[in-house]
Amino acid sequence: MKRMASAKSSGPSSSGSMTSRSRGGTETSNDSVVSSRAASVAESSWSTTSRVTSSTETDASPTDPPKELWFKTLNPYAPVTVVMLHLLFSSHLEWAHVWPKLTEYHLLIPDMPHHSRSRSIKPFSFALAADLIADMIRKHAHGGRAHLVGISTGGFVCQELVRRHPDVAISVFASGCSPLRDFWLNMSKRPKLIHLGLLAMLHTPNNMFLKVSGWSPELQNNDLVKEVKRNTTSRLSERGNSDTAAFQQEAVQEVATKGVRICLVAGGKQDDFEGTRNTGRDYRTLGTGEAQQSRAYIVREAIHAWNLQYPELYAKGIQAWIEKWQMPPEFELLE
Structure with missing residues (x-):
């Protein structure tokens, strides 16, 4: 995790125009494709409070099925x-205040991996995350391709x-990456320090996590x-932070050669906007094809996890980038 204070996320529970594989009854929310290892756990029995987690974790065996x-x-139908x-x-719940603003798109x-229902x-x-998400896109996205949106680790x-x-x-x-x-x-x-610090904030009785994260009170979930x-x-802290630390200039240079248009955004209150500026410039100047249209922006009043702070503005930025429109005025170009 890049910023411990930003590990937070918000959103109401799933609602709206969601469709998915039917799980019985009249509910048509094709909420999910479950891991084959977890297929025996039906959604009706899964909840955030009833499932007990072990204090030890084991990695998947190489012989496990796909x-x-x-x-x-x-x-x-979008x-x-x-x-x-x-x-x-x-x-996925952290996007629950953003997805209602993006009804023009199939989401x-x-x-x-290693999170919630996965x-x-x-x-x-x-x-692993990239490979499985690419597989999901090939199987379920229209035309086998998609626009990608992510914040921090995402x-x-x-x-x-x-x-x-x-x-x-x-x-x-x-954003924030x-x-x-x-x-x-x-x-x-x-990573152990990050893990312990986050646990301490999460389990304080006075909601220190909510205060430190900057999560808008009306959006808290x-x-x-x-x-x-x-x-x-x-284990997740170790793996996530290790990969984050390892993603450096060599990775940026390789991504730039792939010809994909990239928008990087920095939250002005917590993110490294100079690093965002430099990476956006690298994608633009080292890139091939549409990568040369890459840009970097700063949203001055935004925190790290600002999809939980300004979800409507976040959605407007997504749409403007996808449609190649002018970015909202809150997005200040970093050149």
Whole structure:
């Protein structure tokens, strides 16, 4: 996790135009594709409070069958597919205040490996997440391609997906995911400290996590907080922070060669906007094809996890980037 104070996420529980595989009764919310390892766990018995987690974690065996991520799908008849990827320790629920603003698009919103309803698929890595999301796109996105949206860890996975599977990526809109430098790079090399600090904030009786994160009070969601608590393990912290620290200039240079148009955004209150500026410039100047149209922006009043702070503005930025419109005035170009 890039910023411990930003591991937070929000959103009401799933609602609206969601459609998915029917799970019985009159409910038609094709909420998910479950991992084959977790297929025996029906949604009717899964909840954020009833499932007990072990204090120890084991990695998947190499002989395990192929896996598929759990995902929510919305607006299936919309012609263009958008994939939305969450923060480290979070879940698809963090997008619940953003997805109602994007009804023009077919949305695929997974829980990434080692998280929530995809928690049986582990250990987490950028590579594993990118491979499974690419597989999801090929199987479920219209035309087998999608626009990618991510924040923090989700943004890094978007870039890793472009590096490994450029054929499925139309464009990228990502925030808080430039290569780490200085203080944050040093912090990412101390995953146990990040893990313990986050646990302490999550379990304080006075909601320190909510205060430190900057999550807008009117958008706070207890279900999402429960998911963050369940997902906050030492193993996931180690894996997520290790891959984040390793994503440096060599990775940026490789992503630039894939010809995918990338928008990087920095939250002005917490993100490294100079790093975002430099990475956006690298994508533009080192890139080939549409990568040369890449841009970097800063939203001055935004925190790290600003999809939980200004969800409507976040959605407007996504749409403007996808449609190649002028960005909203709150997006200040970094050149």
